[in-house]
Amino acid sequence: MMEAEMKRVQQFAVDVTLDPDAAHPNLILSDDGKQVYCGDKAKKLPDNPERFSLCVNVLGRQSFSSGRFYFEVQVKGKTDWDLGVARESVDRKGTIPLSPKNGFWTIWLRNGSEYKALAGPPVRLHLHPGPQKVGVFVDYDQGLVSFYDVDAAALIYSFTGCCFKEKLYPYFSPDLNDGGKNSAPLIICPVISLIKDLVKIS
Numbered sequence: 001m002m003e004a005e006m007k008r009v010q011q012f013a014v015d016v017t018l019d020p021d022a023a024h025p026n027l028i029l030s031d032d033g034k035q036v037y038c039g040d041k042a043k044k045l046p047d048n049p050e051r052f053s054l055c056v057n058v059l060g061r062q063s064f065s066s067g068r069f070y071f072e073v074q075v076k077g078k079t080d081w082d083l084g085v086a087r088e089s090v091d092r093k094g095t096i097p098l099s100p101k102n103g104f105w106t107i108w109l110r111n112g113s114e115y116k117a118l119a120g121p122p123v124r125l126h127l128h129p130g131p132q133k134v135g136v137f138v139d140y141d142q143g144l145v146s147f148y149d150v151d152a153a154a155l156i157y158s159f160t161g162c163c164f165k166e167k168l169y170p171y172f173s174p175d176l177n178d179g180g181k182n183s184a185p186l187i188i189c190p191v192i193s194l195i196k197d198l199v200k201i202s
Contacts, residue, residue, distance in 0.1 A: 060170035
């Protein structure tokens with residue numbers, strides 16, 4: 001049943017790229033805007049209103065204010081990361097806790113094995129093994145944000161009953177690189193339906 005669900009949400013795949021104007025100065029973005037990791041030194045960049053100045057976050061260039069959308073991110077090799085969506089008006093200059101109340105619908109990994117959905121209050125997630133690739137699905141009109149373990153075709157967590165009133169942006173944080181232990185990038189991946197692959201194999 002979950003494979004059918006994965007196929008359903010994957011049909012709403014969108015092309016997401018990272019917004020360099022929103023990226024914290026320590027973040028290193030690839031030229032194609034598909035990968036991000038945290039460097040050791042902050043680049044000298046203008047402190048424009050869109051830019052996160054304290055937290056090592058970045059948003060996607062693309063915004064959504066209706067309908068459904070889906071994207072996938074490789075998290076392989078990382079010990080810490082955050083993923084989800086954020087509303088346009090989030091505070092980008094302070095250290096604001098990630099929560100729906102503050103305009104963030106996210107999950108995170110800490111210390112290589114501690115997964116949480118950052119609801120109010122946070123919900124511990126028991127994921128063993130942890131996902132290598134995470135799918136994020138939003139149904140704006142239904143107030144739904146769901147996260148999937150793509151390779152396992154399994155639902156990780158859903159925020160339901162959300163009330164969206166402004167643009168939503170894909171949200172990413174590769175977190176600090178921890179002396180190289182967490183230096184692997186987050187990678188926005190092209191969406192390839194597992195169902196198509198299974199049909200070809202059989």
